Amino acid sequence: MLEALTLREGYFGDPAAFQALADLLQDIFSIDISHQMKLGGPDPTSMPFGYFDPSGRCVANFSAFSMPLVVNGRVVRAAGYQSGAVRPDYRGQGLYRTLMKRAFDWAERGGFEAGILLTDKPGLYEPYGFRTIPQFKFYGAVPQADLPVPRARDLDLKQTADLHMVQMALDTRQPVSETFSVVRQKEMFLLNAHFDPDIRLSLLAEDDAVIAWKPQGQTSLQILDVAARNVPPLGHFVANLGPNFQNAEVFFPPDRLDWKGAARPHQGDCVLMVRGLEPASLTQPFILSPLADF
Template sequence: MKGLRYRSDYAQTDTGFSELGRLINDTFEIDISPLNRLGHDPSIIAFGWWHEERLVANVSLYERQFYLDGNRVFAFGVQSVAVRPDWRGKGLFRDLMLRALRYADTRAELVILVTGTPELYKPFGFRQLHETIFSAELTLQNSTTEYRDLSLDAAEDVSLLRDIFSRRVPTSLLAAACDHPSLFFLRAVLTPDIRLVYLPALDAVAALRTTREALVLMDVVAAKIPTLEDILANIGFGRGRVDVHFTPDRLGWKPQRQHRVDNGYMVRGAFAPEGQAFMLSDMRV
């Protein structure tokens, strides 16, 4: 298109990432600049149209490592899909999606994305997935209350998180991901009521939220997945409802209730747990 230049070489450069960040912030009001300090995902590949030094349209891919129905699966995720308002209606979104999918389809059998506008992606062969929240009313008699809240503003805490991420195992063998921690970090930064709690006796980090109705367990990062009872005992939980926002098959626990939800996931390709009760980690943007 006249006046535009196609590029796919900018995601891992300082100036390119900065311009990508401006596009994301202008479009979605999401500030990704904390990743300059916390660390970028080195697997990101961006496909974009530029007008002079300004990025006007972008589609990015990043590598994902899934465990699905007992098997390890390599996939690509689609993210940062944005077109500036004055450049919409010119076919840039379709062009970049096709370029990204051609790249992904020759390297993986599964492509996944999260969206609030599924109709945009159905023409590209994506279909919607529904997830499940797992809940129960629990009472614990013995609590050790042995934990430490982590801060992403503290270098030693970020270092501890990176170390545990380097050793993490999947929270589920039915449906889980072991991805780069950048989106986990960004979700925690953008959502101040999420607590990152280190449990030294378990050498695990739990991502937690507390609502009026329940304690929400959003993710667990550990070299060995502890039981739900051990996690709750170490954070001093006594009695109440617990909602687990990931597939709980490794928690040594059976939920009393399951609530089906649409969290915006869409897939292109085979997704083995499809139709079963599962949830991927809620610690993503």
């Protein structure tokens, strides 16, 4: 059965092959990445590695892509790894291990200095030098701002003009944190916002800022990400979102927010794993924004 499979890489230029990967991820994880085609397309740096059967069905995949990070003020050329899946009838035959090795070799040849991934099976990646890094969200009272009328406008990614506005904000954004954050990740921001109907995207026109957030009752909110040329202070943009918010839970390091929240351990469905970063560079509490999940 394995002899009939074709190993392909860098196949996103083939619409049928991309759809075959989308079908694989839909079948295994119940996520539909084909929606990316309505949001500007997949990350152009993506390098997928996949096995296809004679009918064109993708039976296994593991993808790498360029994911530059800011870590303690330094830009780190990192590779991200995602879309790892094998159909049940092809498991236990070494396909996934082969695809991982090809992706890791691609990153090494490309000069990437670090690797990063999210997984619920960390034991798969520990033999390749990845280690789990604890994540922390930040909680505290919202500073009061003198703003008589909230001025934020909600955006709808189904509206072409609003989608373009978010894309522009992401293309020109300042990394949301100097402690730990992505440099870009436009494609995953848009897809994650699309997947979660509870995420609100609000435009602060005077700040050229898009805030990704969720209300939590009448007086609390979660701040998931900020896309802006210059990240505005938390008190300022929360006042623009509504008049009654008193407490915030922030899902990225708050060093640019003119605000300090208490760090609390975050327990998610997946753990963050990295390799190639010195442990001394990861001593401050941080969390990868949910809008950068991949």
